[in-house]
Amino acid sequence: MLAPAVLYISLLVAVPFLLALFLSLTNSSAGSLQFSFVGLQNFKNVVASAVFRRALRNTFVFTFVSQLLVMVLGNILARALMRDFFGKAIARFLILMPWAAPISLATLGWLWIFDSTFSVINWVLKVVGWLGPGQWYYWLGDTTLGMVAIITIHVWRMLPFSTVILLAGLTSIPNEVREAAAIDGAGMWARIFQVEIPMMRPILTVAVLFGVVFTFTDMSVVYLLTRGGPYNSTHVLASLAFQDGVLGGDVGRGASVAIFLVPVLLILAIFMLRTSRRAEVV
Amino acid sequence: MPARSPARRVGSAIVHRATIVAFVAFAVFPFYWMVITTFKQNADLYVGATNVKHNPFIFNRPPTMEHLATLFGQTLYPTWLFNTLFVGVLVVLVTLVLAVPAGYSLARLTGRWGERLSIAIFLTYLVPPTLLFIPFSRLVSLLGLQNSLGSLILVYPTFTVPFCTWLLMGFFKSLPREVEESAMVDGCSRVGAIWRMVLPLSVPGLLTVVIFALTLVIQEFVYSLTFISSVERMTVSVGVPVALVRGDVYYWGSLMAACLITSIPIAVLYNFFLDRFIAGFTVGAIK
Numbered sequence A: 001m002l003a004p005a006v007l008y009i010s011l012l013v014a015v016p017f018l019l020a021l022f023l024s025l026t027n028s029s030a031g032s033l034q035f036s037f038v039g040l041q042n043f044k045n046v047v048a049s050a051v052f053r054r055a056l057r058n059t060f061v062f063t064f065v066s067q068l069l070v071m072v073l074g075n076i077l078a079r080a081l082m083r084d085f086f087g088k089a090i091a092r093f094l095i096l097m098p099w100a101a102p103i104s105l106a107t108l109g110w111l112w113i114f115d116s117t118f119s120v121i122n123w124v125l126k127v128v129g130w131l132g133p134g135q136w137y138y139w140l141g142d143t144t145l146g147m148v149a150i151i152t153i154h155v156w157r158m159l160p161f162s163t164v165i166l167l168a169g170l171t172s173i174p175n176e177v178r179e180a181a182a183i184d185g186a187g188m189w190a191r192i193f194q195v196e197i198p199m200m201r202p203i204l205t206v207a208v209l210f211g212v213v214f215t216f217t218d219m220s221v222v223y224l225l226t227r228g229g230p231y232n233s234t235h236v237l238a239s240l241a242f243q244d245g246v247l248g249g250d251v252g253r254g255a256s257v258a259i260f261l262v263p264v265l266l267i268l269a270i271f272m273l274r275t276s277r278r279a280e281v282v
Numbered sequence B: 001m002p003a004r005s006p007a008r009r010v011g012s013a014i015v016h017r018a019t020i021v022a023f024v025a026f027a028v029f030p031f032y033w034m035v036i037t038t039f040k041q042n043a044d045l046y047v048g049a050t051n052v053k054h055n056p057f058i059f060n061r062p063p064t065m066e067h068l069a070t071l072f073g074q075t076l077y078p079t080w081l082f083n084t085l086f087v088g089v090l091v092v093l094v095t096l097v098l099a100v101p102a103g104y105s106l107a108r109l110t111g112r113w114g115e116r117l118s119i120a121i122f123l124t125y126l127v128p129p130t131l132l133f134i135p136f137s138r139l140v141s142l143l144g145l146q147n148s149l150g151s152l153i154l155v156y157p158t159f160t161v162p163f164c165t166w167l168l169m170g171f172f173k174s175l176p177r178e179v180e181e182s183a184m185v186d187g188c189s190r191v192g193a194i195w196r197m198v199l200p201l202s203v204p205g206l207l208t209v210v211i212f213a214l215t216l217v218i219q220e221f222v223y224s225l226t227f228i229s230s231v232e233r234m235t236v237s238v239g240v241p242v243a244l245v246r247g248d249v250y251y252w253g254s255l256m257a258a259c260l261i262t263s264i265p266i267a268v269l270y271n272f273f274l275d276r277f278i279a280g281f282t283v284g285a286i287k
Helices: A003-024 A041-048 A050-082 A088-100 A103-113 A120-127 A143-171 A175-183 A188-199 A201-216 A220-225 A237-247 A251-259 A262-278 B006-039 B066-074 B077-108 B111-124 B129-142 B149-155 B157-173 B178-185 B190-201 B203-219 B222-227 B236-243 B252-282
Strands: none
Touching: A003 A251, A003 B077, A003 B111, A003 B129, A003 B157, A041 A050, A041 A251, A050 A088, A050 A143, A050 A201, A050 A237, A050 B006, A088 A143, A088 B006, A088 B252, A103 A143, A103 A220, A103 B006, A103 B236, A103 B252, A143 A201, A143 A220, A143 B006, A143 B252, A175 A188, A188 A201, A201 A262, A220 A237, A237 A251, A237 B129, A237 B222, A251 B129, A262 B111, B006 B066, B006 B252, B066 B077, B066 B252, B077 B111, B077 B149, B077 B157, B077 B190, B077 B203, B077 B236, B077 B252, B111 B157, B129 B149, B129 B222, B149 B157, B149 B222, B157 B203, B157 B252, B178 B190, B190 B203, B203 B236, B203 B252, B222 B236, B236 B252
C-alpha cells in the first residue's frame, strides 16, 4: 500500500530533481526543445556574475539575520504565552495569523505599508520627528532599506511558527524540573539558560531547521516586494533563478542558480536526521 | 519558589502585558492595514504620508463598500477563488488516495526499513518548489499541461503527500493494532478492516489532513506563477498580486480586500487544527 505514494514521490520529486541537475549542464532555453551540453559553463558564468554573488550573499544574510531575530523573539514570546492571562486564546489566534496567511498576499500587504508615497511607517516617523523636513525613506528603492523590509517580513511570518513550536517544547518540560532548579537556588536566568534551553535542544533544532528551510528557499517575498531591485541588489537565489530561468528564458542558467540551494538543504537534512535519531524519533 | 514582593509581581505583570500587546500589534498590523484600506474612500487613502495632519490610522471620511464591489463585480477575483477551490478539492482527493495507505503502512511497518522510509518521505517535504520549478515547467510543457490547472493538480501533491503521510502516520500509530486485528478475526479482510474500523476512528486525523492540504494549495505561489499565464486560469495567490495590478496602477482598496478575504478563513482554520499541526512538526523532538 506504500507503493503508490513512493512511486508518485520518486517520479515527481526525484525525476525533476535529476532533470534540474541535467538542465544545469545544458544551454536549453524556454522557447525550444533543442539543446546541447555545455558542461560546467553555466556554473562558471553564474559564479562570475556579480548579481549572482550578491544574491548568494543576500540569501545567507536574510536567512541568518531573520532566524536569529526569530529565535530571540520567539523565546520571549513563547515564555509570555506560557502564563495564563485574560484573552489568551484570542492573542494566540492573532499572533498566529502571519503564518497562516498566504505569503504572496501578506507580502502585498507589506508592499502597501512600504509604499514610496503613502508609507504609514514614514508618516509615523514624520510625526515623531525622526524624519525631518525634506527627509524621506524610499523603502523599496534603496538597497539597505529594501533588505530591512525583506527581513522584517521574514521575521513577521516565521515568528508565529517558531513560537508555537518552542511553546510546545516549553510546556513539555515537567514543572518538577523547574521547582528542583529553584530549590537548588537557580535564578530565572540560570533556569532559562542552564536548564530549559538545554532540555529544549531537540525542539529548538527543529524550529531553526524548518525556519531556515522556509526562509532560505523562499522567493515570493523578494519577487513581490522588490523584484530583486534596485539594480538587482536584493535578489536571493530563488528569485534570481526565476528571473534568469523563467522570465529570461535561459533555462540552463536558471537551473544552475537554483542548484546552489542544494548543498545547504543537504546539510539541513543531515542535521534533521541526526536530531531525530538523538530524540529517538518514530 | 521564593515569595516575591507585591511590587515586583505587579511590575512583572505589566511587563508581561506589554510584551503580549507589542507582539500582537506586530503580528496584526498588516491585517489591520488591510481592513482599513479595504473600507477607505480613495480620497482618504491617497493623501500622501508627508501630510502630518492626516492621520492614516483612522477613517477621516465615512467608510465605503466601493472597493469590495469593484473586487467582486469588475475583477476576476471570483474566478480565481473558484479555480483555487477546484484545484484544492482535487489535490486533497489525490493526497488522501496516496497518503492514507502510505501513512497506514508506515505506522504498522516495524523495523529499520519502516523507519528509514518514513524519514525519507518526510525529508522530501524539505525539497522546495524553488528548486524544482524549472525542471517542472519543462515536464509540464512536455505533457501539454502548460497554462492549465491540470499542471497544478499534478504537481501540488509533491508537497501535500509527504507532509500528510507523516501526519497520518503519527495518527495511525496512536490507534492500537487490536482495532483492525479484532475485525480481521471476525472475518474482515485487511482492507475491509481499515475501511470499517480504522478510518471511522481516524476522522479527526483525516480532517486535519484535508485542511492542511487545502491551505497549502491556497498558499502556493511559485508553481502557479510559473505554469499559468492566462489571467482567467490563475489561482488566488497569483491572480491577486500579478493580475489585479492594472498596468502600473495599484488599486490598493480592492487589492487589500482580496488579501483580507483570502487570509482570514485560512487563519481561522489553522487555529482550530494548530495542535495537531505542531505535533506533525515535532514528532520525536518532544516526549
